Amino acid sequence: MADDAYNYAYLDEQTKRMIRRAILKAVAVPGYQVPFGGREMPLPYGWGTGGIQVTAAIIGRDDTLKVIDQGADDTTNAVSIRRFFAKVAEVATTTRTDEATVIQTRHRVPETPLREGQILVFQVPIPEPLRMLEPRETETRTLHALSEYGVMQVSLYESIARHGRISKGYNYPVMVNGRYIMSPSPIPKFDNPKLDRSPALQLYGAGREKRIYAVPPYTPVKSLDFDDHPFEIETWEQCCALCGSKESFLDEMIVDDDGKHLFVCSDTDYCERRRTLPEAAE
Amino acid sequence: MKPLLSARGLTKRFGARVACRDAAFDLWPGEVLGIVGESGSGKTTLLNCLAGRLTPEAGSVTYDSAAYGAVDVHDLSEARRRLLSRTEWGFVNQDAREGLRMGVSAGANIGERLMAVGARHYGDIRRTASDWLSRVEIERDRLDDRPTTYSGGMRQRLQIARNLVSEPRLVFMDEPTGGLDVSVQARILDLLRSLVGSLHLSAVLVTHDLGVARLLTHRLMVMQGGAVVEDGLTDQVLDDPQHAYTQMLVASILPV
Numbered sequence: 001m002a003d004d005a006y007n008y009a010y011l012d013e014q015t016k017r018m019i020r021r022a023i024l025k026a027v028a029v030p031g032y033q034v035p036f037g038g039r040e041m042p043l044p045y046g047w048g049t050g051g052i053q054v055t056a057a058i059i060g061r062d063d064t065l066k067v068i069d070q071g072a073d074d075t076t077n078a079v080s081i082r083r084f085f086a087k088v089a090e091v092a093t094t095t096r097t098d099e100a101t102v103i104q105t106r107h108r109v110p111e112t113p114l115r116e117g118q119i120l121v122f123q124v125p126i127p128e129p130l131r132m133l134e135p136r137e138t139e140t141r142t143l144h145a146l147s148e149y150g151v152m153q154v155s156l157y158e159s160i161a162r163h164g165r166i167s168k169g170y171n172y173p174v175m176v177n178g179r180y181i182m183s184p185s186p187i188p189k190f191d192n193p194k195l196d197r198s199p200a201l202q203l204y205g206a207g208r209e210k211r212i213y214a215v216p217p218y219t220p221v222k223s224l225d226f227d228d229h230p231f232e233i234e235t236w237e238q239c240c241a242l243c244g245s246k247e248s249f250l251d252e253m254i255v256d257d258d259g260k261h262l263f264v265c266s267d268t269d270y271c272e273r274r275r276t277l278p279e280a281a282e
Numbered sequence: 283m284k285p286l287l288s289a290r291g292l293t294k295r296f297g298a299r300v301a302c303r304d305a306a307f308d309l310w311p312g313e314v315l316g317i318v319g320e321s322g323s324g325k326t327t328l329l330n331c332l333a334g335r336l337t338p339e340a341g342s343v344t345y346d347s348a349a350y351g352a353v354d355v356h357d358l359s360e361a362r363r364r365l366l367s368r369t370e371w372g373f374v375n376q377d378a379r380e381g382l383r384m385g386v387s388a389g390a391n392i393g394e395r396l397m398a399v400g401a402r403h404y405g406d407i408r409r410t411a412s413d414w415l416s417r418v419e420i421e422r423d424r425l426d427d428r429p430t431t432y433s434g435g436m437r438q439r440l441q442i443a444r445n446l447v448s449e450p451r452l453v454f455m456d457e458p459t460g461g462l463d464v465s466v467q468a469r470i471l472d473l474l475r476s477l478v479g480s481l482h483l484s485a486v487l488v489t490h491d492l493g494v495a496r497l498l499t500h501r502l503m504v505m506q507g508g509a510v511v512e513d514g515l516t517d518q519v520l521d522d523p524q525h526a527y528t529q530m531l532v533a534s535i536l537p538v
Binding site: 142146147148150151153154155157158160161162225226227228229 | 338361364368383386387389390393394395397398402403404405406408425426446
């Protein structure tokens, strides 16, 4: 153990066991929000306390961890969480999507297709998709229990009435396994189709609200829409200025004081692999 | 013919206070039943017990559902009761803000019940909402406006449209014209009367206004201190009141 002051993976064994039980329940009932006893973590709420607890509960010495923040492996949040687990859990870390066994993510799903055996851990700020429409927790729980989701559709109707289209660009609500409406965390709707029948296990942890939910591998995940206003993902006229990808989610970067801007891949690992390995770009 | 709704021995207490004692009646299809009485006489409590919003201490409410046959409203599972209340029933509140979603447009308000039972075609929902808006005499170009921009009378009419869009068989109304000025009241009463007639609705209407009761209801129950003191045909009760309290109520109408 690198630092004997802490238990393996920071959390004590009882806490990890409690979180694992919540995860098992969440996997058994896809899309259902399971309450758990969230602990204080050595980072502020909103920085991934939920995701980091889920990761701590499932990680083992054989795992290889990748952490991404807005698609990038090199931002402060991603770097510190990666270093945290390298230290307290003695795991190998990587920036390569295909080499990782556990990927903790905020705001993106990697562009590289995931495979069986991988676990994607999402950091979730607001787990309740109905929260902005119904402030009472007792009521939202009843709505989930009785599958009364008219109000979610009302919000999409309102969006079309006001903007001519469903304007929600991220945290786009999905129906999991035809039963529970789930917030996919603030990923762009571009990533929603990747959740559908994904071979990887998806775990969602909300630290402040102390909820865990999950989508098991190969579970149908449908983005809500109307028959005459079907779900669509973002498209760009440009391709990535660095790797030339036409398929990935692009970020707009301002590069100088004159307002010159570039579109580049938000997934840094995907972009770099395409640039260094010509066959990956094919 | 079977009664649409029948109550037997309904009693509701709040602590030691009895809000409603041993109420019993039958509501027949197509009938509008009025419940009148002064403030605090238990009218609204009785209405809420009938609509399943409050659980009575004693008694039963039987509803003859189109989908499930005769059911005891308070024995139904919550899921069934909620489904019933947004498909076969309507509930018009005195304060339209309680019955509307003030944060979304009129169209979304009317469309909510349709979407709740599975409508997923935006154009169709919008068309239906627009039709209902004109049926309750609101300009169609107000469809995308929020109810916050509506006047009190328009909000009340919007609330009526939102309830009737699912073509309910039974509507509960709690002082639907309370707090509105008399000309607006008259228009809403007119509207309600024609809708009740054209849609073959049954309704339970709570009001303290005997004029409203006279205009809309077929039968009347008079409540005092939580008990029903008199009931009968509306004209009969109002023209020839038997109970001392009813006589006092009728006598206290201001002559114009």
